[in-house]
Amino acid sequence: MSKDEIQRQVDSVRARRSELENHIIDEYRAGYIGRREFIRRGTVVGMSLPLVGFLASACGSGDKEPSGGGAPVSTEDIQKGGTLRTGLQTPGSDLNPVVVNNQGALAILGQSGEYLIFSDRELKAVPRLAESWKPNADASKWTFKIRQGVKYQDGKPMTAEDVAATFNFQADPDTGGNALSAFTGVLSKGGAQATDESTVVFELEAPNGNFPFNTSSDNYNLIILPKGFDNKSWPKNFQGTGPWKLDKYTPDVGVNYTRNPDYWDKTRQPLPDRNEIKFYEKEEAAILGVQGDEVDVLAQFSPVNGKPLLTDPNVTVIELRASQHRQLHMRTDKEPFTDKRVRQAVALLINRDNIVKGLLEEKSDYGNDSPFAPVYPSTDKSVAQRKQDVEKAKALLSEAGQSNLDLELRTWQVFEVPQYAQLVQNDLKAAGINVKLNITDAASYYGDAVFGQSPWLDSTFGITEYGHRGVPNVFLGAPLKSDGTWNSAHFKNKDYDKLVTEYVSAIDLQSQRTAAKKIQEMLLDEVPIIFAYFYFYLTATKPTVAGVDVSAMGHVDVSQAGQKA
Amino acid sequence: MLSIVIFLAAQVLPGDVGRRVLGPFADQASVDAMNEQLGTDRSLVVQYWDWISGVFTGDLGESIRNREVSDVLIDPLVASGKLALLAFIIVVPLAIAGGVYAAMHEGSARDRIISVGGLSATAIPEFVWAVIFILIFALGLGIFPTTAQFPAGASVFTQLEYLLLPSLCLVCVLFGYIARMARAGTIEALGADYTRTAVLKGLPQRTVIMRHVLRNSLLPTIAVVATQAGYLLGGLVIIEVIFNYNGIGLTLARAATAKDIPVLQSGVLIIGIVYLVATLIADILYSILNPRVRLGAAE
Numbered sequence: 001m002s003k004d005e006i007q008r009q010v011d012s013v014r015a016r017r018s019e020l021e022n023h024i025i026d027e028y029r030a031g032y033i034g035r036r037e038f039i040r041r042g043t044v045v046g047m048s049l050p051l052v053g054f055l056a057s058a059c060g061s062g063d064k065e066p067s068g069g070g071a072p073v074s075t076e077d078i079q080k081g082g083t084l085r086t087g088l089q090t091p092g093s094d095l096n097p098v099v100v101n102n103q104g105a106l107a108i109l110g111q112s113g114e115y116l117i118f119s120d121r122e123l124k125a126v127p128r129l130a131e132s133w134k135p136n137a138d139a140s141k142w143t144f145k146i147r148q149g150v151k152y153q154d155g156k157p158m159t160a161e162d163v164a165a166t167f168n169f170q171a172d173p174d175t176g177g178n179a180l181s182a183f184t185g186v187l188s189k190g191g192a193q194a195t196d197e198s199t200v201v202f203e204l205e206a207p208n209g210n211f212p213f214n215t216s217s218d219n220y221n222l223i224i225l226p227k228g229f230d231n232k233s234w235p236k237n238f239q240g241t242g243p244w245k246l247d248k249y250t251p252d253v254g255v256n257y258t259r260n261p262d263y264w265d266k267t268r269q270p271l272p273d274r275n276e277i278k279f280y281e282k283e284e285a286a287i288l289g290v291q292g293d294e295v296d297v298l299a300q301f302s303p304v305n306g307k308p309l310l311t312d313p314n315v316t317v318i319e320l321r322a323s324q325h326r327q328l329h330m331r332t333d334k335e336p337f338t339d340k341r342v343r344q345a346v347a348l349l350i351n352r353d354n355i356v357k358g359l360l361e362e363k364s365d366y367g368n369d370s371p372f373a374p375v376y377p378s379t380d381k382s383v384a385q386r387k388q389d390v391e392k393a394k395a396l397l398s399e400a401g402q403s404n405l406d407l408e409l410r411t412w413q414v415f416e417v418p419q420y421a422q423l424v425q426n427d428l429k430a431a432g433i434n435v436k437l438n439i440t441d442a443a444s445y446y447g448d449a450v451f452g453q454s455p456w457l458d459s460t461f462g463i464t465e466y467g468h469r470g471v472p473n474v475f476l477g478a479p480l481k482s483d484g485t486w487n488s489a490h491f492k493n494k495d496y497d498k499l500v501t502e503y504v505s506a507i508d509l510q511s512q513r514t515a516a517k518k519i520q521e522m523l524l525d526e527v528p529i530i531f532a533y534f535y536f537y538l539t540a541t542k543p544t545v546a547g548v549d550v551s552a553m554g555h556v557d558v559s560q561a562g563q564k565a
Numbered sequence: 566m567l568s569i570v571i572f573l574a575a576q577v578l579p580g581d582v583g584r585r586v587l588g589p590f591a592d593q594a595s596v597d598a599m600n601e602q603l604g605t606d607r608s609l610v611v612q613y614w615d616w617i618s619g620v621f622t623g624d625l626g627e628s629i630r631n632r633e634v635s636d637v638l639i640d641p642l643v644a645s646g647k648l649a650l651l652a653f654i655i656v657v658p659l660a661i662a663g664g665v666y667a668a669m670h671e672g673s674a675r676d677r678i679i680s681v682g683g684l685s686a687t688a689i690p691e692f693v694w695a696v697i698f699i700l701i702f703a704l705g706l707g708i709f710p711t712t713a714q715f716p717a718g719a720s721v722f723t724q725l726e727y728l729l730l731p732s733l734c735l736v737c738v739l740f741g742y743i744a745r746m747a748r749a750g751t752i753e754a755l756g757a758d759y760t761r762t763a764v765l766k767g768l769p770q771r772t773v774i775m776r777h778v779l780r781n782s783l784l785p786t787i788a789v790v791a792t793q794a795g796y797l798l799g800g801l802v803i804i805e806v807i808f809n810y811n812g813i814g815l816t817l818a819r820a821a822t823a824k825d826i827p828v829l830q831s832g833v834l835i836i837g838i839v840y841l842v843a844t845l846i847a848d849i850l851y852s853i854l855n856p857r858v859r860l861g862a863a864e
Contacts, residue, residue: 090819092823093630094629094630094631094632096631099599173594173598174598175598176583176594176596176597176598176599176602180594232631235631248717250640250717251630251632251637251640252641252811252815252816252819253714253717253811254714254717256717276716278714280712280809281806281809281815281819282806282807282809284807285711285712285806285807285808285809286809288699288703288704288711288712289711289712289809291704291711292703292704292707292710292711292712293707294710294711294712441822442822443822443824447581448581449581449593449596450593485593
């Protein structure tokens with residue numbers, strides 16, 4: 001096709017697209033955003049993947065950026081049939097879609113259930129039960145076109161009414177659902193309306209440029225279920241529209257699935273005949289499971305416990321850059337952290353190289369003391385990276401009139417957190433800060449998780465673990481806003497709150513980046529929380545297996561996987 | 566009394582039940598709603614009465630994970646029972662035979678190997694044995710699975726294949742203890758007047774050992790074995806965790822972490838009852854095998 005013809009097609013496409021979509025295309029053409037970011041932003045505002053792919057080729061330089069890891073394999077290279085065995089963390093909660101809150105359980109929801117959108121490994125919004133979506137001018141109202149001809153596993157059709165009912169149910173405070181934390185200030189009960197058989201309109205509480213991610217697999221409780229469905233009965237039938245159908249569920253042991261013969265997506269019919277999931281209570285046992293050939297796939301492992309897998313020639317590791325991280329909070333309303341120079345000094349004392357290269361085997365990005373992980377397209381990478389500077393830290397402490405400080409660092413036994421706490425303890429010695437570690441179990445650390453009854457929220461100095469999110473909105477809000485329910489640093493700054501509102505309501509990437517830069521610079525200066533690293537999401541597979549798809553949120557899709565042909 | 570102690574001990578666990586179900590990042594309104602649904606916002610007296618009155622009618626209540634407590638506990642109890650039984654079948658005859666053999670060769674190199682080797686094996690914790698066996702037999706030689714959780718519907722032989730390594734860990738830990746008791750009892754019985762009389766009567770050695778020595782020497786061993794039954798059923802947390810085996814120990818550890826009090830208190834109560842029953846059986850066996858106990862009671 002000639003250049004003129006391509007340009008005519010591009011013009012024709014652009015004439016039918018909204019102002020917002022054209023704005024993103026312009027950003028891409030002008031080089032403000034790369035190909036991957038263009039595809040991601042394009043899908044977020046509702047452009048289809050084929051369209052955004054065409055525009056990426058037609059309007060861009062053709063440069064290909066590296067993917068997030070684990071190169072896709074053609075399904076022709078994969079043997080069909082057989083059984084694929086996956087190891088998952090034992091679900092820590094009842095398999096009720098309303099209360100699910102850990103990786104093992106959410107990965108189970110995603111086998112037989114489906115979301116409107118799948119937030120994939122590159123943080124693209126891939127249409128699933130939603131065919132397309134569009135915002136109004138200020139992104140306070142989003143219109144979703146719901147896929148037709150989709151059936152639940154019991155044969156009943158999935159409707160727009162079901163979609164609206166699912167969202168209104170999960171957004172209802174009386175339901176007591178886990179998704180409420182993502183919907184607070186975004187969507188309230190009744191905010192989702194089915195306006196016809198194939199359309200659902202979401203009226204938001206405030207403009208939100210990233211709202212599609214609230215409807216996606218990132219908001220993992222939100223599998224679409226029939227209107228009036230009793231969520232408590234879900235573990236009996238694993239109802240959903242997904243590619244896998246329940247065969248046998250043994251609580252705390254595992255789940256066996258067979259292919260769903262009525263699965264709607266003809267291009268993604270499951271390749272294996274059976275999908276067997278085995279639960280592991282401890283990560284160590286799961287690692288032995290994949291090394292001992294008990295499972296073909298281990299959905300997630302940590303760089304600290306999983307070091308044997310990183311060097312095992314009989315294991316292939318898929319690594320995804322992610323936003324999962326640890327927050328080292330310093331209470332801004334309690335001595336000695338009321339003076340920001342002390343907080344800055346602590347941040348300057350931490351040797352991030354030791355953490356990233358030593359503790360995490362380089363399976364991590366560096367953090368720069370804000371929730372803007374390098375993986376986010378909206379992160380402004382021009383903000384200078386904070387590095388260890390002991391002399392500057394000592395000078396700041398001296399200016400603040402602080403010396404020979406004694407601190408207690410509270411946290412709990414999870415993944416690499418105790419080792420991280422030890423590194424912090426060691427680094428702070430360089431400036432004469434004596435840190436006493438208080439490492440407990442989860443229940444003791446989180447307590448009742450409300451102010452006044454929780455070491456997490458009440459301690460002066462503490463470390464808390466946060467999982468991946470496709471967009472930073474949650475990290476920017478609850479742990480840092482003045483009224484944030486997870487604000488363990490007790491950081492109260494009206495200017496910051498305004499910047500977050502500005503960021504959340506921004507639709508185009510340039511506006512988001514502009515707001516992000518201001519937030520990054522403010523948090524780098526104020527340092528209520530140290531974000532030292534954002535570690536990768538790691539998955540292990542046997543080298544003979546291909547086609548496994550994972551997301552950093554914890555979803556694992558083996559429908560297009562199998563033994564290599 | 567046991568039920569009250571168990572109930573109160575379960576309440577000491579830190580954290581809010583609704584919070585444990587929904588996770589630390591859940592909205593407080595959701596947590597309150599969950600506590601109301603679960604009934605954990607009621608007074609302790611009401612909760613205890615609800616539970617204990619249910620226990621007497623066979624209703625153990627509902628887990629915070631939306632399942633009947635009896636359903637949660639039954640499979641793990643059967644699973645732990647299988648593991649304990651296999652370990653028992655291996656260790657009891659092996660340790661008794663080892664102890665008797667050592668006693669019959671008292672002071673010899675064979676005696677020292679069995680005694681010192683057995684005690685050394687007992688001194689090593691079961692999780693160390695687990696790591697050693699997994700490294701050698703599962704990862705190194707590849708002849709056993711790395712975990713014990715056999716697939717659903719597995720045949721008896723497949724189940725044995727999965728359960729053998731964890732059982733061997735328990736065998737290592739229990740062998741020295743039981744063998745030592747058997748050895749001590751046998752040495753005492755071998756030096757007893759009735760044994761000397763039996764030998765002087767010209768009875769064959771086999772008859773002397775089986776009829777006169779073993780019957781007397783194994784009395785303390787039986788008491789030891791019986792007390793280990795309770796441990797084997799309820800105390801295998803570490804082995805079950807390492808081998809990823811969904812037994813009662815792992816289930817109770819999980820319940821304690823999740824603050825699933827209905828499961829925890831009922832499970833501990835059941836294990837307490839198992840201990841009591843095992844001790845009772847040991848006493849009955851003791852009295853059957855030892856006429857002096859029966860006669861003493863009759864007097």
